[in-house]
Amino acid sequence: MTDTVRKRPRLAVFKFASCDGCQLSLLDCEDELLAVADAVQIAYFPEASSRMEPGPYDVTLVEGSITTPHDAHRIQEVRRISRTIVTIGACATAGGIQSLKNWANHEDYLRCVYARPEFISTLATSTPIADHIKVDFELRGCPVNRHQLLEVLGALVNGRRPRLPSHSVCLDCKRKGTVCVEVAQGIPCLGPVTHSGCGAICPSYDRGCYGCFGPAAQCNCESLTNQYLDSGTNIETLLPLLRNFNAAAPEFREASNRLEETAQERGNKR
Amino acid sequence: MQSPLFLARVQLDHLIRTLAEDGYQVVGPTVDQEAIVYDEISSAADLPVGWTDIQEPGKYRLQRRDDEAYFGYVVGPHSWKKYLFPPVTLVASADRTAAGWQLSTPETEPPRYAFLGVRACELAAIRIQDRVFLEGPFIDPTYQRRRAAAFVVAVNCTQAAATCFCTSMNTGPRCTAEFDLALTEIADGFLLEVGSNAGQGIAARLGTQRATAEQLEQGCAARQQAVDQIRKQMDTTGIRDLLMNNLRDPQWEEVAKRCLSCTNCTLVCPTCFCSSVAEVPDMTGDHVDRERRWDSCFNIDFSYMNGSPARNSIQSRYRQWMTHKLATWQDQFGSSGCVGCGRCITWCPVGIDLTEEVAAMRKSVETMANSSTVVSPGQEERES
Ligand code: SF4
Ligand code: SF4
Ligand code: SF4
Numbered sequence: 075m076t077d078t079v080r081k082r083p084r085l086a087v088f089k090f091a092s093c094d095g096c097q098l099s100l101l102d103c104e105d106e107l108l109a110v111a112d113a114v115q116i117a118y119f120p121e122a123s124s125r126m127e128p129g130p131y132d133v134t135l136v137e138g139s140i141t142t143p144h145d146a147h148r149i150q151e152v153r154r155i156s157r158t159i160v161t162i163g164a165c166a167t168a169g170g171i172q173s174l175k176n177w178a179n180h181e182d183y184l185r186c187v188y189a190r191p192e193f194i195s196t197l198a199t200s201t202p203i204a205d206h207i208k209v210d211f212e213l214r215g216c217p218v219n220r221h222q223l224l225e226v227l228g229a230l231v232n233g234r235r236p237r238l239p240s241h242s243v244c245l246d247c248k249r250k251g252t253v254c255v256e257v258a259q260g261i262p263c264l265g266p267v268t269h270s271g272c273g274a275i276c277p278s279y280d281r282g283c284y285g286c287f288g289p290a291a292q293c294n295c296e297s298l299t300n301q302y303l304d305s306g307t308n309i310e311t312l313l314p315l316l317r318n319f320n321a322a323a324p325e326f327r328e329a330s331n332r333l334e335e336t337a338q339e340r341g342n343k344r
Numbered sequence: 345m346q347s348p349l350f351l352a353r354v355q356l357d358h359l360i361r362t363l364a365e366d367g368y369q370v371v372g373p374t375v376d377q378e379a380i381v382y383d384e385i386s387s388a389a390d391l392p393v394g395w396t397d398i399q400e401p402g403k404y405r406l407q408r409r410d411d412e413a414y415f416g417y418v419v420g421p422h423s424w425k426k427y428l429f430p431p432v433t434l435v436a437s438a439d440r441t442a443a444g445w446q447l448s449t450p451e452t453e454p455p456r457y458a459f460l461g462v463r464a465c466e467l468a469a470i471r472i473q474d475r476v477f478l479e480g481p482f483i484d485p486t487y488q489r490r491r492a493a494a495f496v497v498a499v500n501c502t503q504a505a506a507t508c509f510c511t512s513m514n515t516g517p518r519c520t521a522e523f524d525l526a527l528t529e530i531a532d533g534f535l536l537e538v539g540s541n542a543g544q545g546i547a548a549r550l551g552t553q554r555a556t557a558e559q560l561e562q563g564c565a566a567r568q569q570a571v572d573q574i575r576k577q578m579d580t581t582g583i584r585d586l587l588m589n590n591l592r593d594p595q596w597e598e599v600a601k602r603c604l605s606c607t608n609c610t611l612v613c614p615t616c617f618c619s620s621v622a623e624v625p626d627m628t629g630d631h632v633d634r635e636r637r638w639d640s641c642f643n644i645d646f647s648y649m650n651g652s653p654a655r656n657s658i659q660s661r662y663r664q665w666m667t668h669k670l671a672t673w674q675d676q677f678g679s680s681g682c683v684g685c686g687r688c689i690t691w692c693p694v695g696i697d698l699t700e701e702v703a704a705m706r707k708s709v710e711t712m713a714n715s716s717t718v719v720s721p722g723q724e725e726r727e728s
Contacts, residue, residue: 248611
């Protein structure tokens with residue numbers, strides 16, 4: 075860095091209900107890690123360093139969703155000591171895979187899983203961070219794309235707007251020259267309604283996109299699912315496509331609920 | 345143009361080798377990812393020998409032929425624009441130095457491509473992109489250098505897909521000009537036409553014979569077969585006014601219910617030329633690359649201005665695409681922006697067919713005119 079007197083922003087990383095994969099993406103930035111460490115002062119990142127400095131922090135990365143009363147309280151505290159909050163990953167931005175409990179009775183789960191469920195204090199739902207506090211940036215993905223993570227950090231450090239395109243995965247497929255698996259092979263693909271960010275990985279390995287990055291801007295899930303149903307894909311295949319890491323993202327949630335209704339209507343007709 | 349020559353089947357390899365000897369990177373159709381794409385080829389065996397494609401709105405399938413034809417299919421998901429107007433281009437770089445920002449442009453020799461298997465609609469598409477990139481007030485240097493260096497071996501279609509409508513757009517299926525060499529595949533080889541001095545230079549080095557009357561006859565029949573197979577039509581009568589005078593027609597809403605705004609149609613289209621340029625800095629902010637990437641009017645970010653997207657609905661984006669392609673392109677570049685290749689129809693995940701959308705618009709406009717709820721011209725706007 076040429077400007078050694080530039081004050082380095084203090085970075086914190088907080089974890090809520092999640093698998094750690096997203097924060098590990100930061101440690102995964104091998105080649106760029108030194109540049110990151112140069113650009114920011116890592117003040118609180120338990121996964122990476124046992125030195126934990128108190129707030130306030132300039133940039134706070136939040137991973138994970140809110141699933142317990144304790145976390146619902148803790149996130150307020152994180153907001154209080156953070157200037158800019160960036161939520162990272164599907165859990166933090168949409169509720170994550172654990173939001174499948176939003177469709178079930180969580181008490182049943184507790185009884186199934188824990189020998190002494192009375193010791194467990196949990197909420198009935200898994201919700202994204204933005205449902206609880208004001209969030210400055212959301213970084214999608216399960217896990218986040220490390221290039222995008224670096225882009226956001228770089229932008230915040232250098233005082234510019236992060237470049238995070240909100241178009242469909244299809245645009246990335248086409249730029250790469252990947253042949254559409256939906257059109258050429260009839261593989262149901264969520265790419266047309268899914269937010270860019272992964273670099274269109276799945277279609278380049280002959281599989282359909284399953285929506286890790288959540289809904290693209292103004293996505294038309296209804297048209298896409300209708301098309302798949304009309305061309306013979308069954309609901310049992312489509313439902314888990316929409317109901318996984320971003321199940322509780324509003325557009326995917328509505329689409330999967332609609333599919334279920336369709337299934338019920340069809341069942342009633344039979 | 346001299347009378348056609350005959351190139352024996354086994355000599356196709358010779359053509360490819362001769363082009364390579366002259367320093368061309370030969371690119372042509374080949375089977376990959378369950379489709380016929382364009383990629384580098386080094387021999388005739390790399391071509392999709394004995395394959396064909398079955399196409400319909402939203403669907404493409406490869407299928408075995410019962411012969412060993414080299415060119416027994418039509419156009420696929422790729423187009424030659426990926427070579428002339430690459431999906432991602434480094435335009436310039438900048439480095440922060442003690443003396444200030446140091447700008448540099450990449451000094452690269454343009455690749456010399458020989459395109460093998462360019463169809464008539466694709467020749468027309470290249471011609472359209474020439475007008476866009478070379479004949480306006482601004483010349484695109486990347487395109488210019490690649491285009492000037494390229495050698496074109498056209499192929500006359502001998503069959504058509506259900507999505508082809510070049511006859512409606514007057515672009516094919518016969519290749520009439522704008523090529524160096526043109527082939528028509530017949531039983532034992534190819535009719536070879538020479539279209540330029542460069543083409544003549546290559547043809548002279550191949551073992552060709554003068555085509556016999558019978559071979560010429562076979563060529564005519566093969567080309568006629570393509571014409572006969574074309575079923576799809578687009579009525580282009582008064583199409584500019586049809587679209588531009590009915591920007592508030594309810595039909596736009598109908599198509600927007602189905603359109604995903606996924607961008608596929610524009611990116612497979614051989615004439616669509618939109619791109620966006622972005623500065624991509626590294627973590628230190630001391631090195632910045634300026635990149636140009638394919639972009640699309642269906643991308644919501646593409647019309648982002650002053651804090652919000654100007655085309656903030658699927659309806660307005662679809663309308664922008666169709667009215668530009670078929671109407672305002674005429675004002676801007678003096679021709680339609682569509683060559684009738686059918687790619688946007690095949691590669692639309694929900695099978696939206698622009699020929700049917702034009703027909704639906706005609707019908708809707710007629711219905712509106714006959715009903716009492718007609719929108720007066722004064723109420724029409726260019727953007728909603
Ligand atoms: S493979 Fe999927 S993401 Fe890629 S273009 Fe096709 S539908 Fe879009
Ligand atoms: S017309 Fe089809 S390919 Fe084009 S943006 Fe709409 S859904 Fe995608
Ligand atoms: S608009 Fe469609 S049919 Fe016309 S040239 Fe483009 S891709 Fe081909």
